[in-house]
Amino acid sequence: MALPLGTAPIKPEFLLSNQVSALPDDDAAEGSTSHIANTRPTRDDGEEASEGGGRQKKKWSKEERKNKRGANKGRRWQKVRDDVELCWRVASGKICEFGDQCRNTHDVVAYLAAKPKDIIIPDVSALSEVSPFVSRGTEDEEMNEGERPPFDTKARCPVFDEAGECRHGMRCRFLGGHARVDENGQTVLIVDEEKKAIAATTQTELNTVDAEALKQIRTKKFPHPTANAYLKELQAATEAEQKKSQEKKVAVVVPEQEQGQETSIPEASVSVIDVPPPQTEPLPDDSQKDTPDVPLRPSEKKRLHWKGKTYLAPLTTVGNLPFRRICVDYGADITCGEMGLANSFLQGSKEEWSLVRRHPSESIFGVQIAGSKPQLLVPAAEIIGKVCSGNLDFVDINCGCPIDLVYKTGSGSALLDAANKLGKIIVGMNKALGDVPVTVKLRTGVKDGKNTAHKLMPRLNAEWGAAALTLHGRTRQQRYSKLADWDYIKTCVDAVREREEDENLAPVPIFGGGDCYSSQDYWEKVEQSGVDGIMVARGALIKPWIFTEIKEHREWDISARERLEEIRKYAEYGLNHFGSDTAGVNTTRRYLCEALSFQYRYVPLGLLEVLPGRMNDRPPAFRGRNELETLLASGDSRDWVKISEMFLGPAPDLWSFTPKHKSNAYGNEDSQG
Structure with missing residues (x-):
């Protein structure tokens, strides 16, 4: 049976159906999600945001309603928090200056008792191409309730592994990776000073803007004197042009006048535009004034x-710091x-x-x-x-x-x-x-x-x-x-x-x-x-991994297990960036699912009759060469959540992932321009 033009040429033994997947309207969905709910110009809720960040009620035209059909406009993302919130200062071993007035608990023992169990990220050697795809190892021998520490000793914290300490302290969902029980039976945090010193120059994120700035x-x-000086130049040039233009309008020479006299159009009849000067922030006294550098x-x-x-x-959305790190690992310069x-x-x-x-x-x-x-x-x-x-x-x-x-x-x-x-x-x-x-x-x-x-x-x-x-x-x-x-x-x-x-x-x-x-x-x-x-x-x-292909001038038939390793690494990078507490874990989960909403579209090269694969070819329903490859090709967002749970633990009961596109199928990039 001849397949429609633009169909991915998948080998017959892997086909489940000859029906080609529908092409979603990615143009309609593009920009429908923002990382700032109220100040970005691309909104989910049918309201248009002005460049100044304010809301403007907008009634969609027929054409605009049509253009929104490909997007899940109602996507909402809320932070998932612990049922009992431990003060972050106390969690890090510090003293809270608010004392009893703090809105969060200072009772570490009560917090640890109510806290969900630690998450275990499986080692690379524990990944498999057959279900359940990750091996959790054997359970610890039975321990008496009083002997069991309030954390999992098998846990490994990605933040601690990379930085030598975990900034979330007791709130970390991987607490067992950087905690121990002291001789008094108290849970104490561990710091690896040597690793911390190395991480300060090799792993610490740059361009972190402090609260004072x-x-x-x-x-x-915040001073920007060079910009101020330049904008004044522009204003002066604009005013000079307007003055010149105004003079031309006011002084109109009439050639056929007796005695060579000129007549003028009355100035009252000339419309003069009053251009306000650009707004500039107040500067401190002259002794503290920041002046422009020599250009x-x-x-x-x-x-x-x-x-x-x-x-x-x-x-x-997807091009965040954890994703960029993945691409750098694959060869992005x-x-x-x-x-x-x-x-x-x-x-x-x-x-x-x-x-x-x-x-x-x-x-x-x-x-x-x-x-x-x-x-x-x-x-x-x-x-x-x-x-x-x-x-x-x-x-x-x-x-x-x-x-x-x-x-x-x-x-x-x-x-x-x-x-x-x-x-x-x-x-x-x-x-x-x-x-x-x-x-x-x-x-x-x-x-x-x-x-x-x-x-x-x-x-x-x-x-x-x-x-x-x-x-x-x-x-x-x-x-x-x-x-x-x-x-x-x-x-x-x-x-x-x-x-x-x-x-x-x-x-x-x-x-x-x-x-x-x-x-x-x-x-x-x-x-x-x-x-x-x-x-x-x-x-x-x-x-x-396209950057590896480019650098090495080859097409890479990457295995499903290698792809799962990349997903595992993304989870670790996400935890380091977004945090290893409950909120950070589920923010990482959200962005991992966003990444999987694109990566599932990849058709493995080993399944194709003609190489290389083409971006705009749409595949019929197919199975992979193993169970994992089939799972990674699933367009069902529930499967993306399932994959996230391999590395980030069970998703909260009320947590779900809504894809950006109403139709999960081949489409176009979410690039800004």
């Missing part, structure tokens, strides 16, 4: 030498945090500032920022540069996000049609960031059939100083509905290189993006288009 940002007291010359900016390096795209909104950074949003966190294993790390005007982006860039001083390799401007609620604020791909404003943004951010380079990610244009990037891209470097460019091979209107246009990407690369040669400019790295799913895809597209590399988004979501 956030307070200064929220109260507009760097373009030649003093750090050069980006990215040719031949692999680049993981900034990804919504350049990583970038999720898109953050300039206005939310300026408001001191704790969630937004969490996006700048970096793990030391990320050798080249950048922050992506979106905004609509210099008054937002330039100050935000200066503050980011100061907060992340020394731990930031580049700042990327998002000029590609296609989501309506971003586009309508003038951000994302809307900047493609505002070249002069974009130029002012790049120049200002370059000044504000000192030697940290500014890069730009963009699409081919806004409207389908009207590509404009070949005109814009040469200006980004030559006129405004962008240090690297990434071009996604689709227009904003196309979203992900058509294949990326790599022939046009080549046209844009040629245009940039031609201007660089004409003006004797140092070449900047140019990366392409779109439909890269295999080593063969990657290297063919690099050769075809002349790009320095490809920013990988969807391919990394479905198979994070």
